[in-house]
Amino acid sequence: MLLKLAWRNIWRNKRRSIIVLISIVVGLTAIVLTDGLSNGMIRQMLFNQVNLDISHLQIHKAGFNSNKVIKNFIPDYQHVESILKSNPEVAAYSKRVFATGILSSANNSSGVIIYGIDPEEEARVSIIKSSIVEGKYLSGSKREIIIGKKLAEKLGVDVGDKVVAMSNTLKGDIGSDAFRVAGIFQTANSEFDKMTVYIVAGAEQEMLNTGDNYHEFAVILKDYNNVTSIKSKLESALGSRYEVFTYKDLLPLFIFQMDLYKESMMILNIIIGLALIFGIVNTMLMSVFERIREFGVLMAIGMRNSKLYLMILFEAFMLGILGTLVGLVCGLLLDIPLAHSGINLSLFATGLESFGIGAIIYPVLSVGNLINAALFMPFVAVLGALYPAYKAIKLEPIYAINYV
């Protein structure tokens, strides 16, 4: 009955309640939308990084990550490979050889990192094959190279043109080889495109004189959420000659940025919440002041202060719930189509690209975020009603009854 009373009290001043409802709906819609967008952005940033070159897990010779020199190749890589092959949680892996060097064309030259890969393996762990925008991906021929679009522009080369790669060899002298540009790729990360080139592993091993050796296993898991536990399993299976890193270990700055980003989103939500609290305080105060006489009657017939207090909180709570229901529906109606089509941020994309974000953001809605958003408004509304309700119960019944 108290609930019924509270519900009807809300609708006494329809216009006022509707204004509060609209502000709750707008606030919630904004929260759902920004949450979706920021989630989508974070996911995309992470996926772009992970799928470009980081992968979920990397295995090296112990010490390689802090000292990436040619001689730190993986000892007994067949051993590692057999362990990965027998692990059911591993979806794919790619063996890589690395060297830093210089790529030259007839016109220009540029510092690069040369990835030596098995084209088929690499295609299963990274997006490099699908990022080819001109020409073709590596066919397996030792004289082919693929390079980023930015680098191709800098060197002034096209598909079919000849380039020369140069690097230190294992012994410390200079090794070099000529390649023909088979394809040009473009990823969301223009920095990566400027300094990464791919050739077939065998060609690089010949150039560096490293024999049949690799520097890295890039591993993709069936479920990346298990990455930490799989890391420790692999560590104990491999022993101390090797090091295993997760993408979280490899992208500490990125993870930090993500946390920072999430926090700034939370602050935004708090600001929206505060604005709403003031709106609700104001509305509830008005509605309390309008009913002073009525509260006097309620007190006179023996309504306890605690019940009166509860009734006023219920009113705000119901406004919050109602606003939440409508707001969630509005937020989802906006978000779901956007999650399919994406939001085109190409206006700002030149800035975003160097962070590894594409021009189109696809909002991602998580159930957890939706639940948080759904709990947020009723909570905010009740918070906003605390003071007005306190004002109401501080009234003396005799004063209230005679109030005009």
Next chain:
Amino acid sequence: MEILKAERLVKIYQDNGVPVSALNNINLTVSKGEYVVIAGPSGSGKTTLLNLLGALDKPTEGRIYFEGEDITTKDKNELSKIRLHKLGFIFQAYNLIPVLTAIENIEFSMMLLGISDKERKEKALALMDELGIKELANKRPNEMSGGQQQRVAVARAIVNNPSVVLADEPTANLDSVTAGHLLDLMEQMNSEKNITFIFSSHDKNVIDRAKRLIILKDGRIDN
């Protein structure tokens, strides 16, 4: 049996720092089943006295005993409990909850007592039937006349079987015919259910029908 007893009641209001004496040395005893009218011109202290007897306000001096208990020393919550269990109130006007229907208004006092949904409905309907206002059950206050509202208010005031019903000028906003019906109703409840009524009025028709009359003048009992 003595229900209410006021001893040497004094009430002095502060009106912007100026003391206004509203009641001056009131002694009064009301017994179970009495039907008391407090009469007197406007400003004589009727409302003030009823508020004190109804535990809505505290006297400046003096004591009020309700069923033998001193209520002048009790705190807000204890007083609200006494009002809920022992007292019924009828005000001059606007005293129903506007968003509730007649029957819900009557049920409201029972809800505060924690009576179950079903029992509330049955009791409210039975009482409305008895008072001849059953057809008003689903009407909101703004769909009822002043007289109808006051009848519903009577029902709400007596539904929890209070020891005393206090009414401050309940007929003041009614025409004389409607006022007469309301008085009939209260007299009927008084004689049938032995409910004690204390109400104020300066209406001659009401005063003529009083079983016991207390006349106030300048805050003193004048008879």
